[in-house]
Amino acid sequence: MSSTIINVLMVGVGGQGTLLASEILSEALKQAGFDVKKSEIHGMSQRGGSVVSHVRFGKEVQSPIIPEGEADILLGFELLESYRYLPLLKKGGKVVVNDLKINPSIVSTGREPYPAGLVDKIRESFPDCVVLDGVELANSAGSPKAANTVLIGALSKQLDIDEKFWLAAIEKMAPSKALEINKKAFYLGRNGA
Amino acid sequence: MKEILSGNEAIARGAFEAGVKVASAYPGTPSTEILENIIQYKDIDASWAPNEKVALEVGIGASFGGGRALVTMKHVGVNVAADPLFTLSYTGVNGGLVLVSADDPEMHSSQNEQDNRNYAKFAKVPMLESADSQECKDFTKLAFAISEQFDTPVMLRTTTRTSHGKSIVTLEEPVAGLPVPKLTRNAAKFVMLPSNARVRHPFIEERTLKLQQYANTLTINRMELRDRSIGVITSGIPYQYVREVLPEASVLKLGMVYPLPDKLIREFAGKVEKLYIVEELDPFIEEQVKAMGVEVIGKEIIPICGELTPGILRKAFKLPEPARSRVDILPGRPPNMCPGCPHRGIFYTLNQLKAYVMGDIGCYTLGFLPPLSAMDTCVCMGAGIGNAIGITKVLSTEEQKKVVAVIGDSTFLHSGITGLLDMVYNNVPATVIILDNRITAMTGRQENPASGFTLVGDETFKVDLPQLVRSLGVKNVRIVDPLNIDETKQVLQEEMERPEPSVVITRRPCVLIKREGVYENGAGVKVDIELCAGCKACLKLGCPAIIWQADGKKGKAFIDPQLCTGCNVCEQVCKLNAIEAKK
Numbered sequence: 114m115s116s117t118i119i120n121v122l123m124v125g126v127g128g129q130g131t132l133l134a135s136e137i138l139s140e141a142l143k144q145a146g147f148d149v150k151k152s153e154i155h156g157m158s159q160r161g162g163s164v165v166s167h168v169r170f171g172k173e174v175q176s177p178i179i180p181e182g183e184a185d186i187l188l189g190f191e192l193l194e195s196y197r198y199l200p201l202l203k204k205g206g207k208v209v210v211n212d213l214k215i216n217p218s219i220v221s222t223g224r225e226p227y228p229a230g231l232v233d234k235i236r237e238s239f240p241d242c243v244v245l246d247g248v249e250l251a252n253s254a255g256s257p258k259a260a261n262t263v264l265i266g267a268l269s270k271q272l273d274i275d276e277k278f279w280l281a282a283i284e285k286m287a288p289s290k291a292l293e294i295n296k297k298a299f300y301l302g303r304n305g306a
Numbered sequence: 307m308k309e310i311l312s313g314n315e316a317i318a319r320g321a322f323e324a325g326v327k328v329a330s331a332y333p334g335t336p337s338t339e340i341l342e343n344i345i346q347y348k349d350i351d352a353s354w355a356p357n358e359k360v361a362l363e364v365g366i367g368a369s370f371g372g373g374r375a376l377v378t379m380k381h382v383g384v385n386v387a388a389d390p391l392f393t394l395s396y397t398g399v400n401g402g403l404v405l406v407s408a409d410d411p412e413m414h415s416s417q418n419e420q421d422n423r424n425y426a427k428f429a430k431v432p433m434l435e436s437a438d439s440q441e442c443k444d445f446t447k448l449a450f451a452i453s454e455q456f457d458t459p460v461m462l463r464t465t466t467r468t469s470h471g472k473s474i475v476t477l478e479e480p481v482a483g484l485p486v487p488k489l490t491r492n493a494a495k496f497v498m499l500p501s502n503a504r505v506r507h508p509f510i511e512e513r514t515l516k517l518q519q520y521a522n523t524l525t526i527n528r529m530e531l532r533d534r535s536i537g538v539i540t541s542g543i544p545y546q547y548v549r550e551v552l553p554e555a556s557v558l559k560l561g562m563v564y565p566l567p568d569k570l571i572r573e574f575a576g577k578v579e580k581l582y583i584v585e586e587l588d589p590f591i592e593e594q595v596k597a598m599g600v601e602v603i604g605k606e607i608i609p610i611c612g613e614l615t616p617g618i619l620r621k622a623f624k625l626p627e628p629a630r631s632r633v634d635i636l637p638g639r640p641p642n643m644c645p646g647c648p649h650r651g652i653f654y655t656l657n658q659l660k661a662y663v664m665g666d667i668g669c670y671t672l673g674f675l676p677p678l679s680a681m682d683t684c685v686c687m688g689a690g691i692g693n694a695i696g697i698t699k700v701l702s703t704e705e706q707k708k709v710v711a712v713i714g715d716s717t718f719l720h721s722g723i724t725g726l727l728d729m730v731y732n733n734v735p736a737t738v739i740i741l742d743n744r745i746t747a748m749t750g751r752q753e754n755p756a757s758g759f760t761l762v763g764d765e766t767f768k769v770d771l772p773q774l775v776r777s778l779g780v781k782n783v784r785i786v787d788p789l790n791i792d793e794t795k796q797v798l799q800e801e802m803e804r805p806e807p808s809v810v811i812t813r814r815p816c817v818l819i820k821r822e823g824v825y826e827n828g829a830g831v832k833v834d835i836e837l838c839a840g841c842k843a844c845l846k847l848g849c850p851a852i853i854w855q856a857d858g859k860k861g862k863a864f865i866d867p868q869l870c871t872g873c874n875v876c877e878q879v880c881k882l883n884a885i886e887a888k889k
């Protein structure tokens with residue numbers, strides 16, 4: 114049954130634009146004619162907590178949350194969070210990660226180190242994991258804030274949806290002032306991945 | 307037209323399509339966005355109330371006047387509104403009244419996970435429960451129709467998953483031809499003194515029976531017959547998990563969870579070999595079905611605590627689980643007060659003073675987390691002050707001096723005023739700190755009577771907190787800037803020593819309110835690495851902008867310029883003057 118549903122898990126840290134990215138994905142999917150359900154958990158409303166967003170699409174979607182071990186793609190906005198949620202991914206799933214470390218408070222206050230070698234650890238289970246420097250690419254598009262659109266671009270390579278739906282979704286969801294930057298960021302991610 | 311909406315957005319849309327006239331609420335996760343979205347529909351008069359009881363009373367007034375009214379709150383908010391709710395069940399309505407209870411299984415942002423379906427049974431009002439955004443919209447409209455048809459308030463229950471989840475919704479036009487509100491006198495119905503109320507009670511019992519009949523015919527209670535070997539009764543979001551995990555099973559999907567459709571349940575039970583009930587939290591449906599003498603399996607296999615997931619159902623029904631990769635144990639990432647948050651300085655000071663802090667609900671509840679670790683209790687909105695009074699009554703005079711209550715501006719107006727009144731009235735020598743950051747920050751920065759703006763953004767009268775507190779009888783009222791650590795510490799010490807009731811108001815806006823110009827300190831601060839001795843004193847603030855850079859056994863502090871707001875609290879904490887303002 115779930116073979117007809119595709120599950121995308123987006124994980125990151127509060128304030129990174131993870132939620133906006135999942136809205137853009139959902140909008141593109143809706144425009145492409147799929148049934149879409151989306152669900153997220155974002156601690157209280159403060160910054161800095163871990164953020165997880167589930168997006169599921171197909172002909173008809175029931176549960177808004179991805180059953181454990183059935184995510185097809187993990188789009189990670191931060192390394193530690195990407196690694197944390199690997200168990201939700203199915204064997205042979207796809208991983209696209211942003212090469213960025215954001216210290217949780219226990220690390221920034223010097224009580225614990227940031228775990229080392231995370232990219233290698235991810236590659237142990239998912240050898241064809243795509244790693245990109247979202248902030249760097251977003252900078253070259255014109256703003257570090259567009260890193261989430263870079264990641265959407267990288268994700269778009271993994272999903273079979275017409276380019277025009279992605280662009281229409283970005284136009285609808287991205288702040289109008291930053292539209293050109295976001296489009297550029299999308300293509301940098303799409304071509305970089 | 308189709309849109310992707312959250313459950314909350316869909317309820318707002320449903321209210322619009324149902325011709326709602328008045329909407330009132332107190333913000334509370336996961337219900338908050340309903341009112342925030344309703345303001346796009348200009349025909350609805352939407353406002354924040356100081357608390358849920360008032361919100362419901364506003365709704366009741368609108369309904370008595372003949373207008374449809376929507377009142378929304380989180381599950382624990384219904385506890386606050388319970389007093390009018392139970393009598394509203396007796397009076398019934400004039401214009402339809404729908405009360406949304408947004409429950410939070412798993413306590414993603416709540417202090418308990420009560421199952422508010424129990425309120426429907428307790429207050430004897432019907433309850434609908436929606437399973438996705440389309441149902442959120444459709445059920446809102448249906449709830450208004452039921453409310454008017456049966457002369458009853460109707461509760462609509464959502465859970466975090468439906469409130470915040472998004473799915474596709476088909477939009478429709480608003481209904482036409484609703485009656486125009488006007489004054490109607492009907493004392494026998496609207497004045498619940500004993501002689502009138504006694505007449506209404508049998509009406510309520512009869513209404514419940516009628517609603518039960520109706521539930522049997524209601525199409526949102528539907529039987530989906532597939533393989534007959536397993537039958538599942540379920541409602542709300544668990545329905546989706548059942549469909550996901552047991553796609554071949556027969557299902558009785560309940561859209562109305564109180565009263566239950568007895569005939570339909572018996573009929574369904576007769577059609578399947580083995581009957582299960584899958585519900586989140588309490589065995590609410592299960593106990594009623596068992597009381598009907600129908601044999602079912604429920605909480606024997608489905609957990610009673612926390613939110614369900616497809617994986618939990620898979621385990622409960624002993625289905626194979628997919629292979630999963632394992633990861634090492636990792637540092638957690640709890641939320642933290644923002645860089646520059648005005649609450650940080652006060653909790654740092656309370657920690658230094660080793661105060662016993664009776665806390666409350668708001669961003670400042672995070673003051674409990676290390677390294678601030680300065681909150682000792684937290685029960686419910688407004689409880690901190692009452693708790694401080696109680697504990698003061700049992701402690702020695704020396705220990706009494708350690709006790710302080712902390713409460714936010716919005717929470718104080720929600721339910722702290724009466725606590726403070728008790729403190730003054732009974733002359734209890736506790737200290738109350740009102741953290742006035744001019745907004746309801748925790749739920750996402752909603753306006754409140756102390757912010758000076760309404761829900762729709764109109765400027766309005768702004769409560770004068772010191773004057774309000776004085777008028778309650780507090781003689782010792784001090785105002786401090788919580789970013790000034792020395793001043794804050796000195797004032798707190800003095801007031802904690804004082805053998806009389808006192809109130810300290812800390813005045814600084816939440817850093818996330820744009821209009822207050824909180825970035826006036828400008829460039830922020832930096833660490834002079836020559837002067838930094840690596841003593842880690844500044845790390846005790848737990849500010850996300852201060853980052854420890856380990857270097858062998860030693861290390862130095864570093865301030866992330868992207869995050870620093872220039873609040874300058876760390877500058878005051880560093881005894882070596884290694885932190886200085888940037889030029």
Ligand code: SF4
Pocket residue numbers: 159642643644646647648649669743747748816817818
């Ligand atoms: S939202 Fe405002 S009150 Fe809450 S932690 Fe951030 S700055 Fe503090």
Ligand code: SF4
Pocket residue numbers: 833837838839840841842843844845862863879880881882883884885
């Ligand atoms: S308090 Fe001052 S000296 Fe101590 S670690 Fe922080 S910046 Fe360095």
